[in-house]
Amino acid sequence: MSTPAAAVHRPARRSPALPEGTRSVGPLLRDWRERRRLSQLELALRADSSARHISFVETGRSRPSEELILRLADHLDVPVRERNALLLAAGYAPRFPETSMDDPAMGELREALEQLLRGYEPYPALVVDGTYRVVAANRGITMLLAGIPEHLLAPPMNAMRLTLHPEGLARRIRNLAEWRGHLLEQMARQIALDRSPAARELYEEVAAYPVLDPGRKATENSGAPYFALPMQLEHEGRLLSFVSSIATFNTPMDVTVAELAIETFVPADRSTADYLRSLEF
Numbered sequence: 628m629s630t631p632a633a634a635v636h637r638p639a640r641r642s643p644a645l646p647e648g649t650r651s652v653g654p655l656l657r658d659w660r661e662r663r664r665l666s667q668l669e670l671a672l673r674a675d676s677s678a679r680h681i682s683f684v685e686t687g688r689s690r691p692s693e694e695l696i697l698r699l700a701d702h703l704d705v706p707v708r709e710r711n712a713l714l715l716a717a718g719y720a721p722r723f724p725e726t727s728m729d730d731p732a733m734g735e736l737r738e739a740l741e742q743l744l745r746g747y748e749p750y751p752a753l754v755v756d757g758t759y760r761v762v763a764a765n766r767g768i769t770m771l772l773a774g775i776p777e778h779l780l781a782p783p784m785n786a787m788r789l790t791l792h793p794e795g796l797a798r799r800i801r802n803l804a805e806w807r808g809h810l811l812e813q814m815a816r817q818i819a820l821d822r823s824p825a826a827r828e829l830y831e832e833v834a835a836y837p838v839l840d841p842g843r844k845a846t847e848n849s850g851a852p853y854f855a856l857p858m859q860l861e862h863e864g865r866l867l868s869f870v871s872s873i874a875t876f877n878t879p880m881d882v883t884v885a886e887l888a889i890e891t892f893v894p895a896d897r898s899t900a901d902y903l904r905s906l907e908f
Contacts, residue, residue, distance in 0.1 A: 652696065652717035657685040659703045662819075673702045693719045706821050707885035708757075725882035728762055736884070737763070747891055749903040751869070757817075757886030758825045759786045766908045767892070771796070771862065786890075787814070791833045798839055801859040801866065807838060809856055857895040865902060868895035 660670055660681075667685070668678040676695065683689035691699070696717055700710045711721035726732055744752045744765035751767030761784040772780065776794050789795045791807055800806050814830045817823070855870040869892035879885035894900035 650716060651687055652691065652713055653685045653687045655713055655716055656691075656696075656699060656703075659700075659705055659709075660685075663703050665703070670699065670702060674698050691717060693717070693722075697722065707879060708823075708882045709821065711882065723880060723882050723885075726884075728756075728883060733883075740887075740889070743889065748908060749906050750894065751892040752890065753786065754887055754889050755786050756883070756888075757821070757823065758829055760784065761786055761789075762887065767903065770906065771860065771867075785829070787829060787833050791836050793837055793839055796860065797836070799861040801861060802857070804838060805856060806858050855895075858892070865898075867899045867902065869893060869899065870895050 660667070665673075666678075667681040670676075671678045671681050674681075674695070675698070680689060681699075684691045684695075693714065696713050696719070697710065700713055705713065707723050708725075711723055714721055728737060740754050740763050744754070744763055747767070748765050749767050751765065751771055753764035753768050754762040756762055772789065775789065775796070779789055779792055779795050787810065790800075790810065791797050797803055797807070811830070811834055814826065814833075818826050818830060857868040857870050860867045860869070872891050872893060874889045874891075876884050876887060894903060
C-alpha cells in the first residue's frame with residue numbers, strides 16, 4: 628500500500644473536533660517509526676525530509692502538512708485505516724473512504740471476487756475482511772463446512788470462529804494444535820500492525836477456546852515432505868490436507884478494500900486433489 632511521494636497541492640481540509648483523549652499526530656508517528664525500527668535520520672532520508680523536521684513533528688513543535696503525513700505513512704507502511712487516524716490527529720479530514728461492500732459502488736468488485744472464487748473451484752477459497760468476517764466463499768468452502776452448527780454459520784460468519792470453535796472445524800482438524808498455533812500467530816501479527824480493538828477482542832475470544840485432543844498427532848504424510856504447514860481435516864471418512872495462501876490488494880484507496888484478504892486452500896497431496904476434482908458441484 629503506497630501513497631505518491633508528491634501530490635498536487637490542495638487547501639488543508641479540517642476535520643471536526645477530535646474526541647477528548649485523542650493522541651496528537653507527533654507521538655503516533657513516533658510510535659510507528661519505532662515499531663519499524665527506523666531512526667529519525669533514516670526516515671527523513673526515505674521521505675525527503677530532515678531529521679530535525681521529523682524531530683519537531685514528533686515532539687509537537689511543528690505541525691506536519693497533510694502531504695508529509697501521507698508520505699511518512701507510506702514509508703512506515705502504515706495501514707490505510709491508520710493513515711486516516713494520523714490525518715485526524717493532525718486536524719485534517721480523512722483521505723481514504725470506507726465503503727460498505729453492500730454499496731452499489733462496490734458492485735464490480737463483488738462480481739470480480741465472486742468470479743475469482745468460482746474459478747478456483749473445486750478447491751476451497753474465501754474472502755475475509757479485517758476481522759475475519761467472511762465476505763464471500765465458494766462451494767469448496769461450503770463443502771468443508773457441512774455439519775457445522777447453525778449458530779456458527781449465521782451471518783456474519785467469522786472464519787476464525789468457524790475454524791477454532793470446539794463445535795466448528797476444530798473437532799475435525801487432525802493437527803489442531805499446530806494449525807491453531809499458526810492462526811493465533813497470524814492474528815497476533817495483525818494486531819501488532821493494526822492495533823485494532825476488534826481484532827484483539829476476537830483474538831482473546833478464540834485463544835480461550837479449549838483445545839480438543841491436544842495430544843492427538845497429525846497423520847504422517849505418505850513419503851514426500853509438505854512444502855508448508857498443512858491443515859489436515861477429516862471429511863466424510865477421508866483425510867484432506869490443504870496449505871493456505873493469502874492475497875491482498877495492491878495500493879488500495881479504500882479502507883474496506885485495504886482490509887480484504889483472499890484465502891485459497893491448495894491441496895497438499897495428490898489424494899486431496901483427486902478427491903476434490905471428483906466432486907460435482
